[in-house]
Amino acid sequence: MRLVLRTLWWSVALFVLLWVAVLVSAAIGSVRLDIPTVARATLNTIAVPASISLESTSAGIGSLRTTVPVPDITYRSVFSFEVANSDQAIVGTLRLPRIALAALVGFALATAGTVMQGFFRNPMADPSIIGVSSGAAVGAVATIVFPLTMPFGLQTAAFAGGLITAFAVYLIATENGRTPVATLLLAGVAIQAFLSAVISYMMLRAGDSLEQVVLWLMGNLRNSQWSEVEATVPLVVGLFLILLAYSRDMNVLLLGEEDAQALGIEVERTKKLLLAGSAVITAAAVAVAGVIGFVGLIVPHMMRLLVGPDHRILLPTSALAGAIFLVVADTIARSGPAVVPVGIITATVGAPFFLFLLRRREVHEL
Amino acid sequence: MISLDGVSVSFGDVSVLENISLSVEAGEFVGLVGPNGAGKTTVLRTLNGVLGADSGRITVAGKQVGECSAKELSQAVATVPQNTHVGFSFTAEQIVEMGRTPHRSRLDWSDDIGPVEEAMAQTDTLSLRDRAVDSLSGGERQRVLLARALAQNPAVLLLDEPTASLDINHQIQVLELVTDVVGGERTAIAAIHDLDLAARFCDRLVLLADGGIRAEGSPEAVLSSLALDEAFGIETAISENPVTGTPAVSAIHDRPTQSRRVHVVGGGPGATVAIRTLWRAGYEVTLGVVPAGDVSASLAAQLGIPTVTAPAFTEPGPAVQQEAARLSEAADVVVITDGPGATYNADSTTAKQVYADLGGAGPRMARVDGGDQSVVTTPSELRETINTVLES
Structure with missing residues (x-):
């Protein structure tokens, strides 16, 4: 049980660290709060589903409207500690949704980054490598720049754009039912270059909305809502669990595809699943937070230094470390002298750290 | 245990294996030999x-390949790859543990240390268990990969050039390990390009060339067959390894052909040097009289050189002498070397003669064409002198 115990210890430690980061982050801001108040307000915010009912909602594209049943969940608070109303509002409705979303996005990006680095056997692989981020950016920027032509909201457009791009890259790189990893990588690079040209053109035509576009492209957690957290949690957690179940397969795939096949892995099927899983989890993260770089690149490298290359321990610890990293980075982003997009913080911290790893020879030929 | 029945494989338009049929019994260690590109690795990958x-149709350990899942097949068949470059620094033990993958369910993360340790003990890799696999030497890594395959507890072990990048010590170590674990119900097929090693360790050899089986059988039979020369497109000579008694193959490169005949008189080491030199230079060589069992006689047999022998320690009879005289008279040059046969017919008169002392510390005397005297003590001198004699 050595591995399971080690995984549990690391996960529990990182989970505790994540809560510390969340509480400290919630205390920091234009109004300084003390930690006990924040802790009480945070506990007050925790709610469990009390009842679920199906409600019909009208949905559709353009003039095609239909009613679909949507589950309507009412929540009930578990705790009710004494906290001043204003403090409760600051923590519960202003800061916590943003912190929760940062944690969720960091969790998702680090998960996808770990999977992609293993999948591509390449230290430079990150979640955006198969074009998910660029595709999502095209969808999001199009919604911002040409709001009238897009029938969906920004998140939906970004999510769909990311998935369509990933699927297109996959189709381009697939021949006779096989998807060579190198072809996939190159197809991803080419598609990314093409899409960034599209984005640049749209930015030229953006006019007054240019600032909004730039903020989104640099990663934006401003005005985060609980509804975004609620929509993203099941997707991210569900996909993480599926990918975690395949962590042994990822280890074996690192030996090369032929060895993996000889060790009983259905290589092409597993590759498809890993690719789809990390594409969806990345698209979900990018849709709610914009393009945030370096989380998916450096967090897995950092954790590999600490826990080793076995994905059964690397994947959960990277995911939690990604959550901590983005919570901290976003706290810095919103509490500095000037408010900057979180993507700027992750890049300024991430790039030097990656270079440090490069010098330490952690990141070399794989 | 393994049967291939009319199997053809192609990469795109290029046919790699054509209608191969082969069957291997349980407990056999079969070596696949053949030139590069013959399809040895392709057979293993199939x-x-x-x-x-x-x-x-391919059946391995009762399972039809292509019909059953990768997991099911890998419970019975393990592969030791030729060269595995492992990304990220897994430890040797983690690599061996991956061999357990076919026997574990996806969500079962509990330790499975028993079979892993057993496989590592068998391959003498327990001392490497915590070393990063990319820090191991080629021989160590090969043993770890063998341990990984053994951890699969396979009925069939496939080895792709298991000795390709190893020094002679580790080559022997790895193949001895394989012969140790093969037998009973466990069968092994190895693609081996070193013919001598294949002959020494395998029960049976299968010679592949141009995508087909060219010969099949005991190592002696396969290596001495003409098919071997055809497969490799080169002349080969077979001798017996003096230590192991198994066949050893020597390839002869670019032997020129000369129509001139040279007869060698005298045996022992001196004569073997002369025979080798002349044969390589492309002359038609004959030998005799030499005592039966002399080193020069066995070399002549390997090279297919006509030889006249007489029982050791006896005067050759008149028939034998006559036969030797016939050979020496048919020759353009007779080379007389210092050795046990020299006294038998040193006074052959018809051909031009070269006296050569190539054997050791004896008197360094050479006489060419009955008259000129020059010292012929090295193979190159011998070649030059014979050239001169033939030109004049």
Whole structure:
């Protein structure tokens, strides 16, 4: 049980660290709060589903409207500690949704980054490598720049754009039912270059909305809502669990595809699943937070230094470390002298750290 | 245990294996030999399900390859790859543990240390268990990969050039390990390009060339067959390894052909040097009289050189002498070397003669064409002198 115990210890430690980061982050801001108040307000915010009912909602594209049943969940608070109303509002409705979303996005990006680095056997692989981020950016920027032509909201457009791009890259790189990893990588690079040209053109035509576009492209957690957290949690957690179940397969795939096949892995099927899983989890993260770089690149490298290359321990610890990293980075982003997009913080911290790893020879030929 | 029945494999338009049929019994260690590109590795990749066959039936350990899942097949068939570059620094033990993958369910993360330790003990890799696999030497890594395959507890072990990058010590170590674990119900097939090693360790050899089986049988039979020369497109000579008694193959490169005949008189080391030198230079060589069992006689037999022998320690009879005289008279040059046969017919008169002392510390005397005297003590001098004699 050595591995399971080690995984549990690391996960529990990182989970505790994540809560510390969340509480400290919630205390920091234009109004300084003390930690006990924040802790009480945070506990007050925790709610469990009390009842679920199906409600019909009208949905559709353009003039095609239909009613679909949507589950309507009412929540009930578990705790009710004494906290001043204003403090409760600051923590519960202003800061916590943003912190929760940062944690969720960091969790998702680090998960996808770990999977992609293993999948591509390449230290430079990150979640955006198969074009998910660029595709999502095209969808999001199009919604911002040409709001009238897009029938969906920004998140939906970004999510769909990311998935369509990933699927297109996959189709381009697939021949006779096989998807060579190198072809996939190159197809991803080419598609990314093409899409960034599209984005640049749209930015030229953006006019007054240019600032909004730039903020989104640099990663934006401003005005985060609980509804975004609620929509993203099941997707991210569900996909993480599926990918975690395949962590042994990822280890074996690192030996090369032929060895993996000889060790009983259905290589092409597993590759498809890993690719789809990390594409969806990345698209979900990018849709709610914009393009945030370096989380998916450096967090897995950092954790590999600490826990080793076995994905059964690397994947959960990277995911939690990604959550901590983005919570901290976003706290810095919103509490500095000037408010900057979180993507700027992750890049300024991430790039030097990656270079440090490069010098330490952690990141070399794989 | 393994059967291939009319199997053809192609990469795109290029046919790699054509209608191969082969069957291997349980407990056998079969070596696949043949030139580069003959399809040895392809046979292994077809057996472990990495490549799909265009036609034919492949059955391994009662499972039909292509019909059963990768997991099911890998419970019975393990592959030791030729060269595995492992990304990220897994430890040797983690690599061996991956061999347990076919026997574990996806969500079962509990330790499975028993079979892993057993496989590592068998391959003498327990001392490497915590070393990063990319820090191991080639020989150590090969043993770890063998341990990984053994951890699969396979009925069939496939080895792709298991000795390719190893020094002679580790080559022997690895192959001895394989012969140790093969037997009973466990069968092994190895693609080996070193013919001598294949002959020494395998029960049976299968010679592949141009995508087909050219010869099959005991190592002696396969290596001495003409098919071997055809497969490699080169002349080969077979001798017996003096230590192991197994066949050893020597390839002879670019032997020129000369129509001139040279007869060698005298035996022992001196004569073997002369024979080798002249044969390589492309002359038609004959030998005799030499005592039966002399080193020069066995070399002549390997090279297919006509030889006249007489029982050791006896005067050759008149028939034998006559036969030797016939050979020496038919020759353009007679080379007389210092050795046990020299006294038998040193006074052959018809051919031009070269006296050569190539054997050791004896008197260094050479006489050419009955008259000129020059010292012929090295193979190159011998070659030059014979050239001169033949030109004049």
